[in-house]
Amino acid sequence: QKEVEQNSGPLSVPEGAIASLNCTYSDRGSQSFFWYRQYSGKSPELIMFIYSNGDKEDGRFTAQLNKASQYVSLLIRDSQPSDSATYLCAVKTPRGSTLGRLYFGRGTQLTVWP
Amino acid sequence: DGGITQSPKYLFRKEGQNVTLSCEQNLNHDAMYWYRQDPGQGLRLIYYSQIVNDFQKGDIAEGYSVSREKKESFPLTVTSAQKNPTAFYLCASSMGPSGYNEQFFGPGTRLTVL
Numbered sequence: 001q002k003e004v005e006q007n008s009g010p011l012s013v014p015e016g017a018i019a020s021l022n023c024t025y026s027d028r029g030s031q032s033f034f035w036y037r038q039y040s041g042k043s044p045e046l047i048m049f050i051y052s053n054g055d056k057e058d059g060r061f062t063a064q065l066n067k068a069s070q071y072v073s074l075l076i077r078d079s080q081p082s083d084s085a086t087y088l089c090a091v092k093t094p095r096g097s098t099l100g101r102l103y104f105g106r107g108t109q110l111t112v113w114p
Numbered sequence: 115d116g117g118i119t120q121s122p123k124y125l126f127r128k129e130g131q132n133v134t135l136s137c138e139q140n141l142n143h144d145a146m147y148w149y150r151q152d153p154g155q156g157l158r159l160i161y162y163s164q165i166v167n168d169f170q171k172g173d174i175a176e177g178y179s180v181s182r183e184k185k186e187s188f189p190l191t192v193t194s195a196q197k198n199p200t201a202f203y204l205c206a207s208s209m210g211p212s213g214y215n216e217q218f219f220g221p222g223t224r225l226t227v228l
Contacts, residue, residue, distance in 0.1 A: 034216055043204055043219040044157075088156065092215050100145055100164045100210065101172070102217060106156035 004091050006105035015114050019076040023089030023105055033072040034090040044088055079112040118220035120205050125225045135190045135223045137205035144210035146188035151202045200227045
């Protein structure tokens with residue numbers, strides 16, 4: 001079982017819609033969770049992180065964490081064509097914490113069409 | 115301007131050659147990482163280092179070598195033993211395992227084998 005899994009996508013939504021990106025993780029003791037955005041040909045950019053159960057909002061982005069169900073999601077409200085990118089989920093697991101590393105999912109490609 | 119720099123942006127290697135990719139950071143981060151990304155794939159960890167003069171193998175270390183002689187620098191050598199080195203190489207850094215461990219990425223080096 002992989003440490004971190006993301007819905008395979010690709011995901012396609014119309015402009016102005018809500019895009020929902022999901023991520024599940026295998027280690028119940030995982031501590032912090034990160035969402036990165038990666039435009040084609042560019043490096044990943046950190047957009048949000050969350051470590052407590054519940055929602056964390058930053059502008060049009062909301063990260064949601066449910067530790068009991070072991071999933072974390074990213075909602076993008078009022079999606080724009082400029083949001084079209086691959087979104088990577090990363091998790092700090094207990095094993096990773098000891099080793100000093102994060103575990104990354106394979107990413108979900110999002111396309112927002114006008 | 116604080117950040118992570120990688121050079122060169124593009125690199126071409128002939129069969130049997132060793133090449134070295136540069137990564138420098140001025141964020142005063144303790145930890146540094148090297149990842150490889152293939153088209154349509156997630157990030158795979160090659161090597162990482164938590165402190166100067168110490169580093170650990172990641173998930174795909176074979177055919178690669180690193181050094182960490184200075185806190186700011188973490189060069190990666192792709193040796194001739196790496197049979198399929200064509201990929202996008204990303205360097206990242208973080209404060210270290212004691213914090214949330216969010217990682218920040220450099221712009222990447224695209225390596226092509228001729």
